[in-house]
Amino acid sequence: MKVIYFGCQAGVSGESLLGALAGLFADPDALIEKIKRLAGKSFNLEFKKYPVGGISACETVLALPGSEREVAVTEFAAGIKEGCSGNPVTEAAAGILFRFAGALARLKGVPESAALMKEEELLRILVISAGYFAALQMLEIEKVTADPVPVALSGTGELLEEALALELLRGARVRPSTGRTAVASPLGACLLAASAEEFGLMPEMAVSGTGYGLLSGSGKEAATPAVAGFADTAEKEGAGRRETVTVLEASIDDMNPEFYPYVIERLLAAGALDAFMTPIYMKKGRPACLLTVLCQSKRLEEMLQIIFRETTTLGVRIREEERRVLERCFFSVETPYGAVKVKAGYAAQGGLPVQMAPEFEDCRKIAAAKGVPLKEVYAAAQREAYKTIKGAFS
Numbered sequence: 108m109k110v111i112y113f114g115c116q117a118g119v120s121g122e123s124l125l126g127a128l129a130g131l132f133a134d135p136d137a138l139i140e141k142i143k144r145l146a147g148k149s150f151n152l153e154f155k156k157y158p159v160g161g162i163s164a165c166e167t168v169l170a171l172p173g174s175e176r177e178v179a180v181t182e183f184a185a186g187i188k189e190g191c192s193g194n195p196v197t198e199a200a201a202g203i204l205f206r207f208a209g210a211l212a213r214l215k216g217v218p219e220s221a222a223l224m225k226e227e228e229l230l231r232i233l234v235i236s237a238g239y240f241a242a243l244q245m246l247e248i249e250k251v252t253a254d255p256v257p258v259a260l261s262g263t264g265e266l267l268e269e270a271l272a273l274e275l276l277r278g279a280r281v282r283p284s285t286g287r288t289a290v291a292s293p294l295g296a297c298l299l300a301a302s303a304e305e306f307g308l309m310p311e312m313a314v315s316g317t318g319y320g321l322l323s324g325s326g327k328e329a330a331t332p333a334v335a336g337f338a339d340t341a342e343k344e345g346a347g348r349r350e351t352v353t354v355l356e357a358s359i360d361d362m363n364p365e366f367y368p369y370v371i372e373r374l375l376a377a378g379a380l381d382a383f384m385t386p387i388y389m390k391k392g393r394p395a396c397l398l399t400v401l402c403q404s405k406r407l408e409e410m411l412q413i414i415f416r417e418t419t420t421l422g423v424r425i426r427e428e429e430r431r432v433l434e435r436c437f438f439s440v441e442t443p444y445g446a447v448k449v450k451a452g453y454a455a456q457g458g459l460p461v462q463m464a465p466e467f468e469d470c471r472k473i474a475a476a477k478g479v480p481l482k483e484v485y486a487a488a489q490r491e492a493y494k495t496i497k498g499a500f501s
Contacts, residue, residue: 108249112309113299115254118284121235121294122167123320128242129154130165130318138245142238145197147190150234157321166321169234174226180208181219183229196244199301200236206297207232210274214267232294239298252305256291259284272296280306347431347454352380353404354428355411357420358387360395367396370417377413378406433462440465440491445473447488451496463492 113124129135135154142152151170156163184204191197211222243251258273258281260266269290273281275297284290291299367384374382380401389395398418402410407425414423433452440449447469452462465488474481 109247110250110252110310110312111243111246111248112312113251113253113303114309115256115291115299118257118290118292118322119253119295119299120292120322121232121239121298122169123322124295124298125235125238125242126154126165126167126320127318128239128246128320129167130320131242131246131316135165138238138242141241141245142234145194145200145237145241146234148230148233150230152234152238159319159321162319164319164321166323167235169231171227171230171234174230176226177223178226178229179220180204180211180222180224180229183224183226184208187233196237196240199240200233203236203294203297203301204229204232206275206301207271207293210271210293210297214270214274235294236298240302243302250304251299251302252307252310253299253303255280255282255306256296256299257282257284258296259290268293276300279303347433349429349431351404351427351429352401353407354426355398355400355402355407355414356424357398357414357418357422358389358395359398359418359420360389360393362396362419364396366417370398370413373413373417374400374410377409378402379410438492438495440488440495442473442484442487442491444477444479444484444487447473447484447491449488449492449495451492460496463489463496465489465492 111128113119113127129138132138139152139154143150149172153168155166155168157166158164184201187204188198188201191201207224208219208222211224212219215222256276256279258269258276260269260273271293272291273296275293276291277300279296279300371382371384380403382398382400385397385399387395387397398414398420400410400414404427411423414420433454435450435452437448437450439446448466450462450464450466451460453459454461465485467485470481470484470488473479474484477484
């Protein structure tokens with residue numbers, strides 16, 4: 108998997124992101140030509156090298172036809188989307204424009220159709236966004252990661268731009284700015300919010316290239332580069348699929364234990380991935396139970412409601428953990444006693460199962476109906492399951 112990481116410690120803008128990507132090209136002229144074809148507008152774009160802090164940063168220089176006329180952002184974006192003929196890069200650039208319309212509408216308290224921007228600024232957003240997504244496509248980037256994005260709210264005349272950047276960062280991770288220049292511009296913020304899958308430390312990777320985009324706005328002498336690292340990930344595909352789960356825990360020492368099974372049933376029925384009780388000892392040697400619930404983050408509030416309503420706890424601990432889960436499939440086998448469903452777990456798709464077990468409820472029902480020992484039905488289902496798997500991979 109090809110991964111790119113943007114360092115935002117010094118700030119980030121649309122131009123610095125595009126410049127950092129252009130620095131990864133041996134010849135950025137091919138990128139410029141593609142941007143001109145995709146944008147379908149008249150402009151002049153070039154990338155210039157500029158020394159910053161002992162390195163050569165790439166400056167994005169964009170000249171646009173001047174137009175102070177204000178137009179509806181949604182109308183401008185809709186025109187771009189309609190004329191893109193399904194091109195994913197142009198559609199992504201139009202999506203950035205729609206994000207601007209939504210953010211401006213929320214800040215100004217008006218309908219999205221009434222959000223206005225200068226035509227020249229909209230054209231700048233279109234060209235930079237098209238360039239950004241085109242570069243990711245040409246470099247065959249599969250995953251974008253970045254630092255938490257620096258933001259500031261000074262409360263001064265620059266409040267609208269700062270608030271717009273923050274509004275466009277919905278869903279992204281942010282951090283306080285370390286200085287007036289180390290902030291995210293609205294376009295830089297929007298591009299990262301739209302494309303980055305992770306915000307945090309640089310992931311482990313085998314580095315294959317780096318690029319540096321010049322940050323402008325406070326004078327070239329004081330400009331600081333934004334750093335992008337382009338790499339093939341060094342992480343090997345391991346056993347099982349990675350996923351992040353939310354873990355909830357509550358220690359309970361004053362509840363009727365007859366209620367525990369009902370609470371577990373309620374949690375599982377509401378979408379918990381797992382829920383269980385563990386005997387523990389609390390302070391002063393009091394016996395108690397630790398309720399543990401695993402769920403997807405979107406189920407958090409629902410799980411909390413059930414725990415607080417159905418148990419006697421006064422608090423719940425919450426954290427996120429990574430887990431590995433095997434790919435699973437189900438198949439049915441015929442035994443002398445009847446059909447039994449079998450669950451198999453695979454470390455990798457296309458490989459042999461590493462776990463395999465007959466469904467207990469199927470075996471229990473057959474054993475009760477046929478009047479035979481449960482262990483015999485279970486063992487018969489196991490034998491047939493292994494025969495089925497052996498035949499499939501022979």
